[in-house]
Amino acid sequence: MNRLTVATAALFATASLTATAHARPMTPEDVAKIESVGAIAISPDGTRIAYTTGSLPDVTEGEDNGGFKSQLSIATGPDIARQFLPEDVSPGDVSFSPDGRMLTFTWSKDDEDTAVWGVPVDGGTYMKLAAVKDSGVRDYRFSPDGRTIYMMVGPAKDEQREAQAKGGFTSKVYEEEFRPARMFAANIMMDGEIDEEPREIALPGYVSAFDIAPDGSFGIIETTPTPLVDDSYTSKRVNVIDLASGDVRAVVETPGKLGDVEISPDGSQLSLIAGVDMNDPAATTLHLVDTATGDFRAINAGEPLATVDAEWLSDGRLMTVVHRGVQSEVHVHNADGTLAEVIDPGELILTGVEAAGDHVAFTANAPQHPTELFVWNNGAFERWTEHNEWLSEITFGEQRAYTFTATDGQEVEGVLILPVGGVPEGGAPTIMNVHGGPEAHDSNGWQTAYSKPGHVAAGQGYAVFLPNYRGSTGYGTAFSKQHQGRYTDPEFRDIVDAKNALAADGITDPDRTGITGGSYGGYASAWGATYYSAEFAASVMFVGISDQISKFGTTDIPYEMYNVHSLAWPWDNWQKMLEVSPIYYTDRAETPLLIMHGEEDTRVDPSQSMELYRFIKVRKPDTPLRLVFFPGEGHGNRMASHRYDYNLRMMEWFDTYLKTGDRDAEMPPARPQLAEGAKGASAEEDDSED
Template sequence: MKRYSPFLFRFLPALLFIGLLSTAVSHPSATLQLQAQHAGLSAEDVVAVRTVSAAVMSPDGRHVAYTVTRPPLEDADRARSTVELFIVAAGGGDPVPVITHPQSASAPQWLPDGRLAFTARLTDHSNQVQVYAVNAAAENLEKLTNAETGVMQFAVSADGSTLIYRSRDAETEEQRQRRSLGYDMMVFSDAPRAIRLFAQPLDTPESRALTPDGWLVQDFAVSPNGDEAIVRKTTNPLADYDLMFSELHRVNLNTGAHSLLTETAGKLGAIRYSPDGAQIAFLGAKVFSDPLPQRIFVLNRDGSNVRDITPDDYHGTIEWIGWKDNRNIWFTAVESTRTTLNEIAATGGRISRIAGGELEIFSGISPDARGRTFAAAVNQRTHPGEAFVGSFRNGTFTRLTHHNSWLSERSLGRQETVRWYASDGHWMEGVLVYPVGYEEGERYPLAVLPHGGPEGVDLDGWNTRALYPVHFLAANGYVVFMPNYRGSAGRGSWFTMANHRDLGGREFEDVLLGIDFLEDKGLIDPDRVGMSGTSYGGYFSAWAGTRHSYRFAAAITFAGLSNWISFTGTTDIPVEMMHTHWDLSIFDNMGQYWDRSPVAHLENARTPILVATGLADERVHPEQAIQLYNFLRLREVPTDLILYPRQPHGLLERAHQLDFMARVLDWFDTYLKD
């Protein structure tokens, strides 16, 4: 679920903390097992994990630049992670730091002259995010831009002469003065400050705007000869418009002239020019109601001959695309619980696998200029993301970094992909983790951790994080089950749309049958089953504890939906939810929206439900948690409400992450073990 929309409810924290939270802000008892048993992963271990999220190969194939998320390693006031930047030799060696804590860097990319460019807010140079560059030895730092409001995204022309970036217009002096006097109202009908495309020669700090007032440029790609760009733009700042109504336009980088490239429907993803600039590929939705931009479209530069080259029988979700040459396209995809690197002709046809499909999980690659090797951020069952180098010739991967070497000292539960069958005969898959110290024949309590979306997916790699503390629960004696129910990514457009007009119906039945499968295997005690999820996974948890209370002994919902009608009226993505998830307008069938709401099924609810959310959540408004908690309390169902100040649609601060994991374990231990 995506980004940006104006905060509607900044007044909520003050109102909610009056009376409502007298017990919610208290800490779990001192007896909580923050440290895991059997030398497994502890809560402190979970928040200490460093994750490589991007890896970029230099054109000559000699160096890899990568970013790694560094969590705060000790309690501090509102401590959050930073993102560090390193360069490592592609053949291996010690990483060389470029930007380290307490600074952060992002978007590394190699320049034609061999330097590494990236964005960062380096306060010694600028109070805004700017583009900087260093040489391959991480020396000779140079600031390349001086954007008044900072750089949001950048690219460099193939000849290295011009830097193209997008940046938001600054406030006018009048706007600044009025805001300083307290006139800071958010008026939805006011025109937003434009997000423009700018061009700047690298030998001068002067830049010029390329796109008109009123445009909100969300993404762009520059042609190989640097004469034009394809821009994905909207004209409304609401998240729904970015997700569902953006357009692709051609922009002349010399004159600023622009025109619509082609008509599109629904979500859009990556944009790529062919090496000769004659063709363009982009990711788009199959239809307006497709939850993901998971199809490859190719067209001529002038917008003619548009075709979807994705085979109709391809059962995967495409995430990244790049041109191998002027006739062939590389792409990475999620296929079931694995990931793959593939090749397809620009005219369509047969797909050839290059790498993947095994234990390496990755979402994109960065090839060298000759197409021999590539860099990727790869995670596996036993470690989070690290920098790897892959081979196009034989599809093998070589690990370069070890940012979490201490994990070798922890015991992790056995992990595998499991398959079962739905009532209509379709096979379903999920990821299963056994308890640390698992003994054959013993039945264990089960923690079901459904992903969000619903078009998310759980892969057979590293899945542990604060809101989904997989190995922490496995270390404390739980079987952990992550089901990919219908509506999930990884099986093609048909599967992500298979839950349309039936949210909470057969998709949830898929999960119940998965639990039955685990019971039949003799792994779990069916009387000790709990569920914990976030966002749409939080909806599943609330649905489990109300409509399906007879099957669940405990439930935990974080940022979960509880009332589809009020959710639609308070979320920043009502259009996306109605069309890509429901495929049904609330005004056409409000009765079904209500029937699939957890608060509509409280009469039989007996399951203890822990309710939690962030107070700065724009996606699933805190009122969803508050009303569920209040209704449960009025029905005398065991419950508690935890509201995390400042937190958006997730948990960013270390203390909050530790607190939530402690409460998850305490809630499950209380109702699934005691």
């Protein structure tokens, strides 16, 4: 095995930022306008790389509220790119036609059903290539000769339901009225017309994803017994199907969760990222699969890492992106699975890989920039895009890995961001930013977002620590299973141990330590505001859990909770489940607590936030407490205004209670103070049009 260290990668990734004098701290208004690279695709000859740039409307400057939009560009070298579509076209599923002459994407024009579109790479207008009447295209693939587009589309129209709805009968039967996705094959006309009668291909079960073999003889589909979220975690299977007949040739019966699946160039193997068993919290282990039989074998099971993405190279080797703790690596495997090479990308946190011919491209972020496009060139990671050039104005706090020893001797790692200007004597006010899952992890890359205080907090004098507490991925399956059957301990005790270690090192002021996070991180924040109230001066809880009993009855993932978290049903021991619920400890709740939740959340029902709010409101009426609901939002905010609103509220809460250390301070106003350019910034605004 060869190990290649790319020392220049880190320098290249940050050179354009460090060359300019830093001038100011980061603000919530900056967070609202961040752009980042999304999907990437490489042309067959490797000369062009298509990528999407994702952003939200800048509501801080008066733009109309909305969700994420994407712009499509083609790059041919570092900082050499051109936007390829009008700004009102927001493309998805970007790809190249097999001959490389056309860039293709999915898009819904004027609220029509989503179709497959294409635009010539040498210039010209975009045109519709394929569609299915009354159904939106969810995914598509070309046949190797480029004459056929295979499309996965939505269910057929339910004529009975539509007829009844016209009469006012709009009732919904919970978890019963499932209708499967469908697959069609359309001929490519290439004369401005589309195939009006594409051929339907029968599919087994409920299909969520598919791919086509390089020779076009077979495809793979991912199926579940039902479209329930729980089934996608516990029962997803890869099927190898004959494209001509639709017959299933083999089924890959992996026992755990499924992640990325890729077909080898010769079609003999699949690479598959999956869990090693039903109780494995996450799909992080690399497997190889025989496409003739469906037999599979794990390649890196038990190693202290997480496989994130995989891509076959033209020579039959397999390249994978691996996260090891808070850093990332590239592993290159021979066709038999043996490890041939490890590439160290320096400070870059690689998140995805794509390959075509002899060309390889990556998406990656770093401590001082969000996701950008990088190309592997002459033994180095060459940066091809640079969004957010204004980041050169920002003064960043020092960011690095930090490891501490927990009470029971377990080594635990995380990402530490120090205050701009350094740590004052006596320690800095510190925010524990706890990730969700817990089957996830934080890397030492870009760590600032609407719900992640990151460099906004650092610019205001805070230290921020992102702990990869037990249950996190990136350290091997054994580490991610350490919390199972033991909600809150050791996983949340790790956070308190982190606080104590940071205080012992002079970094953290133990009397001014706060906690925040979403989902499972929201559970940690609720636990910190109740059971561990003495440890935390302020808490901001987002879409979090407060009652493990009622959570089981209102979530869309009950089996997921059992398999990889509790290892028990609530009725096995009602008292035990109650005692790992924050509502049980509201008699201790003296930590000022801001609770925020999307009203349409199906993962963690909004009632979880309501329960905790009501218990504390009645039981501890003197504790500063606020509950904020976001209309139309689910398990996380999508809309630009709600994200900006969240960021403002979070920082204002910490400024009021954490920075001052005063738990008795008056609560901030109910409405946040918006930037002057935002619509609604002034109550006296005239909304009439000129």
